[in-house]
Amino acid sequence: MNASTLMPAPRPREIEAEARPIDNGWLQWVAENKLRNCAMESMLQTMTAAGLSRAESEAAIVRMDSDPAYLAAKRYQQMQRKFESVLANQQKLWESSPHYGRVEKRSHVPRDEFIERYVRGSRPLVLTEAARDWPARTRWSPQDLKTRFGHLDVEIQAERNADANYEQNKLEHRRTVRLGSFVDQVLAGGATNDYYLTANNEVLRRPEFAPLLKDIGTLPEICDPAQLAQRSSFWFGPAGTRTPLHHDTLMLMHTQIVGRKRWRFISPLETPKLYNHFRVYSPIDLDAPDLVRHPDFASVKVLEVIVEPGETMFLPLGWWHQVTSLDVSLSFSYSNLAIPNDFTYVNAEIHNW
Structure with a gap:
């Protein structure tokens, strides 16, 4: 190409004119990041990398300090931080107990003690003998499932490995399968998280x-046997x-009939540190926490x-848990x-934070 055919280099003003506009979406992003105390230079790097003018981006960041909506958000942020400090101080008291880090295992707990120490005291507990007379303990097995119910269809979750948010998107992972075939798949497939018959299957509501x-x-003294059929689930x-x-949004018992499960718990008072922006879920994976994205x-x-x-x-009320078979x-x-076991949570519905 001859030099005469080259386009003249654009002047600085023309470069600025080609930059992306700072629309309301970017202004919201600026406000959110300022509320997180992000450094201006870090914000500018992100904005310019997205094609925004550095000068206009810097001006937008500075103007945000006098924006009435942002100033209102700062007030609510002060109130939120007070609430968070109340929870943090209460959690500090809980953790001061020398026994805090251990989940107790007990063979039997009298009803009144159970209510005071574990329900109102909000502590997880393993009961070692609560199912001692259950016929399920000697009868249930994968082969028993296949023999008695293998001809019936059930709803499972499938293709979970392809979706990092498989639980939030559980309705998209519903599949109907013949139970006998699913038993064979479980026994032949080895360790996997790709398919699971969970509580959502509602099989216990079917005659x-x-x-x-x-x-x-026999159920623990704290339970009402008359409600068992309506308030139980099979996994x-x-x-x-x-x-x-x-x-969860209520309290429950979870009995292990076959196999073992690893339960990990986090106090509900730690909720502000779990980035709970969507319903009852945290994006943190306890097997591989990302402390760059989730430093708290x-x-x-x-x-x-x-x-x-x-x-x-x-499972006491509100305790965070991750469970692995x-x-x-x-x-x-x-x-x-x-006892009363109906509670209301006002959950956030933020999908893209």
């Missing part, structure tokens, strides 16, 4: 699965299935316990506590 409920024996899957970090998590205390076959996990697993959970 043809009523024999499973007949295999449940079956391979080793390696994982329920990601989340909290570095100071969080995680409790851990292995629940063995025949043991029952009591260590073996092929059959489990039974129930929330029919004979």
